[in-house]
Amino acid sequence: MKKVLLCLSLVFLLAACGTRHHDMVFENGHTSLPSESKYTIGSVEDESGYVFADDEESLDIAESMRIALVDELSEEGLYSEENSNYTIDLTVKK
Structure with missing residues (x-):
């Protein structure tokens, strides 16, 4: 059951990432690679502050995104x- 909840939580998290604004910053000034x-x-940092209420093992959002x-x-x-x-650096925000 915990694995099912983890998978559903990860799907929810990844779906929510698609609704946010994403910025690509290239150090060389190009717009594509x-x-x-x-x-x-x-x-990979988690600045969302979100905690899953029913998660006994406390899902690590940053590691899940990684x-x-x-x-x-x-x-x-x-x-x-x-x-x-x-190198890709990622910050999960609210």
Whole structure:
């Protein structure tokens, strides 16, 4: 049951991310990146302050976002723990 709640919570969290404004900031001033680019995940912070009321194990929102992002990048062949071209830093906000 806890795994089901965790999965549902993660789906809810990822769905909510689609409704927010996302800013892409490139240090080199470009507006797009080469298609052969590889990414690693840098810092992931949770500034939302949201706590799941019925969650006995307290879901770590930042770690859940990190795992979901690594999974998505890996599926697209864009993730590389080593030898990456770019680092993604993520902040979850309310």
